[in-house]
Amino acid sequence: MNAQAYPDKFSEFLGKDARTGLYLVRLGHTTYAANATCTEIFTVKDGVNTPVSQDVLASKDWILRNMRDVVFAERRKFSEAMQRSNIPVYSRQAYKHRRGYSH
Structure with a gap:
């Protein structure tokens, strides 16, 4: 059996490109x-990203889920x-605000 052809798990997180x-x-x-909010979904094949249409997402709701x-x-x-x-949240937020990262 080829491990690539028969994956053990259905879904697997591969990281961030x-x-x-x-x-x-x-x-x-x-x-x-x-993207982080799943508003743009692409299929990846040989390094090429192809957008997934809304019709496909509607018919195959398990993809988005x-x-x-x-x-x-x-994110959790x-x-x-x-x-x-060890850095408190308010200190981290104040630092980002001073640096211009926060809105």
Whole structure:
């Protein structure tokens, strides 16, 4: 059996693409890329991002559902890491505000 042809898990978080800034998720045999809010979803094949149409997302609602779950889990993991940080939230926010990162 080829491990690539028969993945063990249906969904797998592959990380964040440094070039495009999109989250990469493998669902079944297809790799998808999405922004943090999952408003733009692409299929990735040979490094080329192809937009997924709204008709496909409507007919295959499991794509959007799984993408949101994975991206939410990654954001939650980051949030938990920030809570374990020794820098208080108000200090971090004040620093970002001084640097112009916050609105």
